[in-house]
Amino acid sequence: MSTAILSAALAFPTGYKIPVENLTVTMLNTEKLYGNIFSNLNCTTLRIENSPLKEISSDVFIPLKDSLIKLEIINSQLDEMPVSALQELENLVTLTIDQHNISILDKPITGMGNLQNIHISNGNITEFKKDTFASLSKLVRLDLHGNNLKTIPSDSFKVKILLSDSKSELAQF
Amino acid sequence: MSNHILIVNPLNYEQKYNLQNSKMDKQTIRHETTKSLPYLQKFEAKRKLQARKMEKISATFFVSTCLLLLFQMGMEVTGEYIPPGPKYKCPLPLQIWPCRCLSSSDEGLTLSCHDVRFQIQLPTIFLIQQ
Numbered sequence: 001m002s003t004a005i006l007s008a009a010l011a012f013p014t015g016y017k018i019p020v021e022n023l024t025v026t027m028l029n030t031e032k033l034y035g036n037i038f039s040n041l042n043c044t045t046l047r048i049e050n051s052p053l054k055e056i057s058s059d060v061f062i063p064l065k066d067s068l069i070k071l072e073i074i075n076s077q078l079d080e081m082p083v084s085a086l087q088e089l090e091n092l093v094t095l096t097i098d099q100h101n102i103s104i105l106d107k108p109i110t111g112m113g114n115l116q117n118i119h120i121s122n123g124n125i126t127e128f129k130k131d132t133f134a135s136l137s138k139l140v141r142l143d144l145h146g147n148n149l150k151t152i153p154s155d156s157f158k159v160k161i162l163l164s165d166s167k168s169e170l171a172q173f
Numbered sequence: 174m175s176n177h178i179l180i181v182n183p184l185n186y187e188q189k190y191n192l193q194n195s196k197m198d199k200q201t202i203r204h205e206t207t208k209s210l211p212y213l214q215k216f217e218a219k220r221k222l223q224a225r226k227m228e229k230i231s232a233t234f235f236v237s238t239c240l241l242l243l244f245q246m247g248m249e250v251t252g253e254y255i256p257p258g259p260k261y262k263c264p265l266p267l268q269i270w271p272c273r274c275l276s277s278s279d280e281g282l283t284l285s286c287h288d289v290r291f292q293i294q295l296p297t298i299f300l301i302q303q
Contacts, residue, residue, distance in 0.1 A: 021283055022275075
């Protein structure tokens with residue numbers, strides 16, 4: 001699916017201010033997600049799956065910054081964490097990036113002040129830095145299963161971060 | 174002495190009688206009182222019965238008024254028309270093509286957009302929006 005067509009399809013809910021509780025986009029036929037495809041859309045849950053996405057522009061999610069609570073990107077070609085695009089989502093509670101090509105989490109994940117659950121699973125992550133998750137003050141659940149992590153940097157999770165279910169998931173590194 | 178005085182104010186009968194007819198002796202007064210006693214009892218019973226009826230009517234009227242007021246207040250607070258079905262209904266398929274509306278609810282729509290060809294020109298998009 002092209003971003004242009006997607007924008008057209010969402011015109012009805014946008015124009016008449018009908019909220020979209022769940023929006024699932026499959027086989028989005030583009031490598032870069034950009035433009036104002038979600039302009040004025042009031043969407044709570046967004047799921048993008050089975051798409052060859054490699055890059056997400058920093059301004060794509062701005063229209064969803066007040067409404068989006070759950071974002072899932074499943075089976076993509078993302079090779080780095082789209083930090084700049086995600087940091088606008090102030091009300092996001094759950095972020096899932098499953099089946100990806102990200103190999104290293106070297107940039108701090110910022111913004112997303114209400115993020116509680118983060119799943120970056122089934123990829124090739126070999127390492128992350130000690131400040132990668134440091135600014136996520138409300139993080140409760142970190143799921144990194146199915147990656148190639150060997151070590152965890154010291155001081156990665158200071159006292160303010162409570163990982164409620166960390167034991168079972170860290171065991172799967 | 175007339176029975177009328179006895180009935181109107183039986184408790185002060187003796188005193189009133191003395192004022193009106195001081196010549197009548199006490200024995201006569203007792204005799205008259207005894208003679209009018211059944212009338213007094215009957216009158217008293219009737220009066221109590223009427224009082225009870227009035228009390229019942231007043232109480233019923235008070236309760237009915239309160240209920241009516243409460244009902245009206247309740248209607249003002251909660252009374253609104255809620256149309257049947259979900260608040261947000263699925264639009265016509267053509268209006269959200271190429272997406273599909275899977276369900277509708279009071280919270281919003283559930284949309285699915287699957288495998289749509291791209292490279293569509295912008296004028297087409299604006300046409301669909303209208």
